[in-house]
Amino acid sequence: MSGSLALALMLVVNNSALAQVEVVDKPPSASGWRAETVAEGLPQPWGMTWLPDGRLLVTGKEGSLHLVEGKRVQPVALEGLPTLFTGGQGGLLDIAVHPADKTNPRVYMTMASGSDSENRTVLVQGVFDGKRVHSVKTLFSVTPGKSGGQHFGSRLAWMPDGTLLMSIGDGGNPPQRVGSMLAREQAQNLGSHHGSILRLTAEGKPAPGNPLASQKGALPEIWSYGHRNIQGLAVDPKTGRVWASEHGPRGGDEINLVEAGKNYGWPLQSYGLDYKTREPVGTKVVPGMVQPLVVWSPSPAPSGLVVYSGKAFPQWQGSLFSGSLAGEDIRRVALDAQGKVTKQERLPIGKRVRDVRQGPDGQLYVLTDESRGSLLRIVPQ
Template sequence: MKYLIRKVGTTCLGFTIAACSFASANKNPPVPSAEAPLVRAATASGEAQGFRQTPIVKGLERPWSMAWLPDGTMLISEKAGRLRVVRNGVLEPTPIAGVPEVLTTGQAGLMDVSIHPQFAKNRFVYLTYSHGTQNANRTRVARATFDGKALRNLRVIFEVSQVKSGGQHFGSRIIWLPDNTMLVAIGDGGNPPIQLEGNLIRRQAQNLRSHLGKIIRLNDDGSIPRDNPLATNKNANSAIWTYGHRNIQGLAFDPGARRIWSTEHGSRGGDELNLIQAGKNYGWPLVTHSKEYTGGEISKTRSQPGKIDPKVVWTPAIAPSGLAFYNGDRFPAWKGDLFAGGLVSQDVRRIDLDEAGNVRGQQEIQIGQRVRDVRQGPDGLLYILTDDSDGRLIRLEPTGG
């Protein structure tokens, strides 16, 4: 396997946008590429590398995401539209009441679950999900209060600006920034032959009036921050944080360096790891390493001034879903690294970063099942959800304690 690494210079990633300069947005000089060494685990369990896989829960139906409450209780979303509770390592039999009705077809369903940074005070839980019908649907974000048994006072705080057809490319991950605003990834709407407004729907990723193929930034009530990078652009939707994305299913935040990372599905290869910079264009589908599923080029352009190059391109595809930045103490050698789940590769990729955010190499941690999500828990350990009708919650633990 070959892994293309792009080294991208650091940029202002503060969250008071007025303090950042976007003068270089149209200047993206060519950057060198190199191969990232891939280290394969000696055993499926990884014990030779100082860690083991411990099954915690089984019997989940297509789990998609997980989040922890302050008391250590875990919430797990299932694609079919259920929100489950795990307390003290035990899956409670009754799902949480009050989850909105979701569309479940293809990739559609209940997706991310996220907890407000001030949950202890406001009890806010956030869900992303697909809503509508096979012929007219969109991604929504809802907020509700959780009383320990049910979601109360649920309301939709955001929905994608355009309805689309089919069951592809909804996104959608949530991360929180230090100012308590949220980033939400929205997919481009789907593959050919799906169209919107007389053109292939994937071209909406370059349409600044559309939410499709974007990362958006919202306040915790769904309103749009006034300092968003395109807020003063009369020809753009002011919720947009970045654009030119295909289908992001991994978002992670490095609180020390204040870097935002994403993993993005390509088409027939061309999966990407990106360093997310406010206001920037990530190229899709004008600049891409992906190929058409039917064969042939989507674009012959791999890099272009004004478009941000990926840090890693995975071809063959790993189908990345779930992304965690590790800053715990249980795995000292992994501190400062990223962990990306792989659906097709059925593994977790440890992505070794240097202090400047450049990729030095990768380690393949075989799971043997489709990995939908990977997160760092409050205990400093790594947790993995497998995408199956008998989905599992697995914990990575250091050997010897």
Template sequence: MPTFPLKSTVTLAVALALSAAFAPHAAAIEPSGPPAAVKGWRAVTVAKGVDRPWGMAWLPDGRALVTSKHGKLFVVNGNRFDEVPLEGLPEVFTSGQGGLLDVSVHPGDKDNPRIYMTLATGTSSANRTTLVRGTFDGKRVHGIETLFQARPDKSGGAHFGSRLAWLPDGTLLMSIGDGGNPPTRIGDRLAREQAQNLATHQGSILRLTADGKAAPGNPLAKRPGALPEIWSMGHRNVQGLAVDKATGQVWATEHGPRGGDELNLVVAGQNYGWPLQSYGADYVTAEPVGQREVPGMVGPKVAYVPSPALSGLTVYSGSQFPQWRGSVFSGAMVGMDIRRIAVDKNGNAVRQERLEIGARVRDVKQGPDGHLYALTDEAEGRLLRIVRE
């Protein structure tokens, strides 16, 4: 893969100035601990047996697709996972957090749907987050082609981001992690500092066309030296991404270091601060990373200290639990639960509670039947359906 030049025109100081000019000032919030547990529901195992499942999406016929971090795709048939052959899939880099990650189905397809998947590709010394697309014919995904690769390459097995979500205009959002923790470097700076560098994809959410190109109208593309795919910046490692179909709001869950996991309401063109603004602490020194409040940078709606390791994300609109409609649901891996965050019309958190799962939750989605579903991050991972008690 060709090396990408790292002669950025956007230094950290310039990034601060630009952000102050383009984004509103948000006051710091008080960090949240684990919310109280809620009753009146139970988790039913739909299927079991996928080694380290990561993402899920529903086919037009109502069946679920599930990825395994180890490079396999499965379809749920009744109570079992059946492997789906992937013809033409690039070699998957499976070290650390790398692997076959998220999956999404093009929302406009009914027959022979196009399947989008994110994965890590490359080697331990040069890898990147990659987006591919193939066609599902009912038995296999064939014609897989690479649509997009984040650049520049990074090293190590951390922080690939990799969540996908479709906007109402038919464009695709894709998260890219910052590249890793210190002492990992990309070019002339620490990897995490690239989140303030618009000349790299690291630490950003991208907005792409269905063919993986830069979508027209991305607001940051007009800045000097900026890559045209970038839709928002200043992210550490977005692990959940969801669009509220009722309001159009975009929500993201983001890992912070040693505390400071975030729930963000993401707006095009804004800077979410990492690593200049954070509720987390450095893994080695235990010193705070940045400040909790930086003028011109957007703060989170919820910040968790200690970190529950937030994961996949959905906004609930189903009929099974009417009292939950409009709430944001996030999985939590260390927390071993699902977090419900009730929000007001401005996206401010007004109530939180937790559904205790007792296993690491990697992804949460609403199914076409109106139920919540969760994937557990286990050697024999489970697909769970949340039903009334």
């Protein structure tokens, strides 16, 4: 363990006087809904975004991009993509369209680039001309590089001010190392992008006003840190609050309300267990580190995340919807006006859920994580 982490652990006080989060197993099932199939045959889908004309772009982990129009699914050419690494959890990952573009929109994608021995999460941008995404260029690359196929992140979410949030995983589980540190210790290293949420301009530069930009040794792109592997990221269009769903280790998956400059604890603060030793990773409460709003154990393996504002289910408005891979469901987390959790329930899907988004029609859409995945829509029963 690095000296800085050992020192931080020495500063942990008696946790008995501090509040812990109640860990939830499997919430009760929700009623009054059903899932209908919109389209099928999507190769290993990972992320989705709507174009200004209402059509849908879906990334495939192995490097494909598809356009969904009604039930029709057709491939979209990607011209100029960097070297794609598809080992383990790597591949072509999330996708977002610049919200200001109405024609020839700029398309942003995250991906793992490199080889098994040297890879990193990168952000690329291209232009969609109606048939293809061309002029793809790399806007941002994570530093330092790493090896192996674990914990790339990586979700994208636009902020109301036009800046872009991008989540970066910690790099992997022990014994995986990044430089002289265990990979997971990078989440407390402000000289590394690993284990953080970044805030970037539309050109991939550090966004003005980032909270740690003036701190010596801190990378200027970092917006929050102490994260393990965020695979759900959502900005509430009404309140501006930023929410993230995060993979813990064995048990201890989280939903966090994320704020600029805050430390979310990993790996010093955690509700999970080490995969090999079955011992707790860190402690459940560390002073000065932000507690999660939700903790799930056993781990459902959270995926895409969205704040619902549609009209089909008025009783669900303002709730978070988090997909889950291992849980094969969608978790609804009801919130009050202050952002506190009031209720949880689940929508059993029966398949691994990779992404959950709200479409321009106000409906909830779901991608299933399969070699030939499906696009589902949640509608009233």
